[in-house]
Amino acid sequence: LEVVEGMQFDRGYLSPYFVTNAEKMVADLDDPYILIHEKKLSNLQSLLPVLEAVVQSGKPLLIIAEDVEGEALATLVVNKLRGGLKIAAVKAPGFGDRRKAMLEDIAILTSGQVISEDVGIKLENVTLDMLGRAKKVNISKENTTIIDGAGQKSEITARVNQIKAQIEETTSDYDREKLQERLAKLAGGVAVIRVGGATEVEVKEKKDRVDDALNATRAAVEEGIVAGGGTALLRAANALTVKGSNPDQEA
Template sequence: AIGKLIADAMKKVGRDGVITVKDGKTLNDELEIIEGMKFDRGYISPYFINSSKGAKVEFQDALVLFSEKKISNVQTIIPALELANQQRKALIIVAEDVDGEALSTLVVNRLKIGLQVAAVKAPGFGDNRKSTLSDMAIATGGVVFGDDANLIKLEDVQASDFGQVGECIITKDDTLFLKGKGKKADIDRRAEQIRDQIQETTSEYEKEKLQERLARLASGVAVLHVGGSSEVEVNEKKDRVNDALNATRAAVEEGIVPGGGSALLRCIPMLEELKTANPDQATGVDIIKKALKMPCMTIARNAGIDGSVVVAKVEDLGPEFGYDALNNEYVNMIEKGIIDPTKVVRTALTDASGVASLLTTAE
């Protein structure tokens, strides 16, 4: 069931999509696909709530005003409010913050004359906030005010500067923009830029943030809600889901090889063809040949079988064959689904050789 959920999630959001694992609210595991831009900032004031179905703000066909700076002076947003009013559309303000006179005026107008408006803090911090605002503007076809590249003042806003969304849902914790009206060519160009940044960055944290941004822009986000009857069960299942998810991601990245240590055994013939320059190198090659046999040998020993017999038999069989310890038989590992992600096998070998070489140089 976990495998099917992950496969469905991968199909829905593609290679660039983000898949997150969260606690579920029911006994069953569920998959939620968020198509559109969702970020973890809710309404600034509960007075913006306009829905009878719970504490949320809902708008259809709304305009979005993006500002990188804090908005405190009401004069700066009056032109935007007038433009939205002329078009008879709701206005959502996404800014670093909206407070003071600007916020109180919006709230009073919302309560007194039913002005269709809501204000939300921009997500993230520092450069990340800047980039996320730009992503949102591109996805909705708007511009970001207060940005160094865009020197237009908020007071001089034109109708073409607004982002547009077909639907918007704002709760106290998060905001979801659906059916953004951004140009596909612009969105694709932006996604390509983010992909390039992912390739260049060396920081794992930075990579994760860029991946999230790419998913919001390109393909959406999948959330796996892990269910269970107790907190202990949910946490244990979550660990397994995360492991399965990481293995799947690794497999998508670099493909798969037969499991059970048989892929490592297939590397031995290549080592035998190596021309060594001196006896020390020959010793090194012998050590690695022995090491490559160990995973298969250990699996067999753990199953109570003679490891060297199993290794010899597997070496004689075809490239995809290996030893299935559970059923004590030699099978086509790929057909049986006994597989390892190539990346996992490769990094395990690289890391093991790195540690071993450190040990040989230690005093």
């Protein structure tokens, strides 16, 4: 088990055609570039220079934007299906000012820049060194997990301290809750479980078992657990006052 710099947010892929593992319905991108864009993308004309640079690099690309719609989404899907571009797109997490702050969190985590005309950066002028990087990104229907972002430890720590200061200063319970969510996402990191085996079949079987264990653990955390072996039913029976209509029911 290894804990690395990373983050998970509650936005999944914008199209199932981005999936790379049809069995688990997830998109896995290894060592991708990450484009962080503040606005909607409805066409890709202004994005062509950086897309061509990404294709030349041979690396996958993750686009995080307010939305990717219409012609832009259709073009990305077609390129993905043709095999010319390893790509996935997700909506940015949050809303309004909170979305801007979370995009900045992601940029710091991945050592990228938020592409925003508010700070004078236009899409057509974006270069590869403005994009974020991570060792891996895992995207499901509902969540995106960035694993081992390329951001500097010192910059991430400074951002964490900035959020902590904002938590201390705010008088709004709602703002405090949202700031604490951001703090947990940025400071918590991502745990990586490494699974090995002598053959590919053995590795796959072990990974499936680990996935089952993780899902069971998540369910236990969210919904709670009861004692096994019929103990919970036995204890619940003591609290019942229902009277049976015959001796068999009483037993």
